[in-house]
Amino acid sequence: MAAESELQKNLKRLTWQGENCLSCVYFHPNDVLNADILERGPCTHPKLKPFDLIVSGRDWCNLYKEMPQNTIEALQEHASNE
Numbered sequence: 027m028a029a030e031s032e033l034q035k036n037l038k039r040l041t042w043q044g045e046n047c048l049s050c051v052y053f054h055p056n057d058v059l060n061a062d063i064l065e066r067g068p069c070t071h072p073k074l075k076p077f078d079l080i081v082s083g084r085d086w087c088n089l090y091k092e093m094p095q096n097t098i099e100a101l102q103e104h105a106s107n108e
């Protein structure tokens with residue numbers, strides 16, 4: 027069996043972060059319809075709001091709370107009607 031290449035070793039260390047701002051109920055992306063991990067917007071968590079944080083979809087913190095799918099759909103429906 028061939029030795030594992032450096033690239034293969036590095037790829038094994040890559041993990042995808044699941045609980046990030048993009049799927050957090052407190053994230054308000056500027057573009058709701060096209061939001062991805064690079065999208066930016068304010069964090070509205072009551073403890074963080076005083077700091078006027080602008081976060082991106084790939085950021086995260088320990089105050090994360092998952093946004094329910096029906097909320098995502100309602101936000102997208104509202105945005106598409108504007």
Ligand code: SF4
Nearest residue numbers: 047050053069071087
């Ligand atoms: S900074 Fe924390 S609370 Fe704010 S949107 Fe991101 S995960 Fe949610």
